Amino acid sequence: MDSMFRGQFLHTIDAKGRVSLPARFRDLVLASGDARVVLAPFPFDPCVRLYPMRSWEDYERKISELSSLDAKVLRFKRILLSGAFECEIDRPGRVLVPQKLREQANLEKEVLWAGMGDFIELWSNANFERAVSMTEDEVHELRAAMEQLRL
Template sequence: MFRGQFAHTIDAKGRVSLPARFRDGLVAQGDPRFILTPALFDPCLHLYPMRAWEELEEKIAGLPSFDPNIVRFRRLYLSAALECELDKAGRVLVPPALRERVGLAKDALWAGMGRTVELWAQERWDAALALSDDERVAFERAVMEQIRV
């Protein structure tokens, strides 16, 4: 499981270090490879360990091929997926097109999301989490009701 938030800097070549805790999580799953793909609803990248990505691909392969929403999903999510490995320094090279798509320039934030990880531009992460007190209370209540806590 991937947990926690870690701020990192993207270098001039577009490389960013994956936090050691997340690297260890990949190694523990038996395959150091992973997938980076743009999120559909947020300005961030999703990182899937290879096994989790393959499970997702299997589920998607079983969906109707002629459903326009499924076709569009495949085009938006699957076709943008990039198989990656870390370099010897524990960094991933994020291609310019992916960096531009989600606004990654210098300050980045890795966010553990359980089975996956998100990579955000720090300022977009901060904006996404900015809620008024009333919004936060309403949000927390709605989520807690869903998970019955």
């Protein structure tokens, strides 16, 4: 994918689990010529990740190269791959988020799409606010970590 997903967009998810993909994100996905995406749980945060099919296939290849003999890797694979759901962006520009993923990420009415480079995260607005809020000490720790990475 040549362009990156960036920015935040508030949307509403309906009772059936359908949510509109922001136009900018939708255009980037469709520019690949493939309307298929993969929605996957993220084991470390209460959100759903959306990958364009090509990005997902690259990510899945990397994951498949990891040893399933390592119990932690196996657990990660089990959570991520068994929970992944392939869908297609429909004509109105929506994706269908399965009930299980909605429950895991606490997605109800108001949701937030967050661009994360080569994938997108879907959060409940409240969970996203908690995830990005920091204490003064956490700000200093993050600044130090970014300085070490030269960012």
